[in-house]
Amino acid sequence: MPSATINGHRMHYEVHGTGEPVILSGGWGTFCHGGERHLPQGLTERYSVVIFDHRGIGESDDDLSVPATTALYAEDVIGLSQHLGIAQAHLVGLIGMGACIMQEVAIRRPELARSMVNTGAWIAVDRFLADQLQMLLDVHAESGFLTFQKVVSLLSFEPDYYARTIDRLLGETGVWSELNGRVPAHARLIEACLAHDARDRAGAIRAPTLVQHAGLDQVTGPRTTKPIEAAIPNAEGLDMPLAAHVIAGSTRKAEFADALLGFLARH
Secondary structure: OOEEEEOOEEEEEEEEOOOEEEEEEOOOOOOOOOHHHHOOOOHHHHEEEEEEOOOOOOOOOOOOOOOOOHHHHHHHHHHHHHHOOOOOEEEEEOOOHHHHHHHHHHHHOOOOEEEEEEOOOOOEOOHHHHHHHHHHHHHHHHHOHHHHHHHHHHHHOOHHHHHHHHHHHOOOOOOOHHHOOOHHHHHHHHHHHHHOEOOOOHHHOOOOEEEEEEOOOOOOOHHHHHHHHHHOOOEEEEEEOOOOOOOOOHHHHHHHHHHHHHHHHHO
């Protein structure tokens, strides 16, 4: 599997599909190592999609002496784009930290950002979100991965979807399994999430931007996503009142994929 020395660490990445480049970042997990099957439907059929492991998870290592910030992870993305010879790409941040990283990329390298997509994200944490994120880390550190996995799943999925798929979601190889046994890596991701604040800089983003607003999101609902749309001059909103933090289930996935592919095609 390909890796490269990027921004002072070994970075694992994969490229799936053909066409114009899309650089796609997840939140606390990775779409690599078979996870590409969870990418939005039709994306790899139309685009060349670059995915990667964040520092400290999957097959990417980390330099613990460097403070963890979304700016650091953004420089990883920028370095990877240079390594791959990508001058311009659609920047897709799916869920939380992945979207915040793409905000930083669009601010730091406006020429790289052909367009940007954010879901389940924030422009700066408020006290409620900060305490939620810290709680999830505390649960992981104090009660173990499986308890953390259940708590975060209860917050992240639609109730009916959770009930139908609970046996598949939970367990050592279930959702967020990249964090299993890696509390220090999780702590660094949380550190970056808590420090992210683009309120004074988001107005400089010129890339056409799509911001999803998930009505059933118990972590990053419209309370935290509407300010992103308001702060970015070329942003438009995608209201999905029946969606939770993680876009799951055939109906919701098809709804989001149609909106995503339509947005990318326009830009």
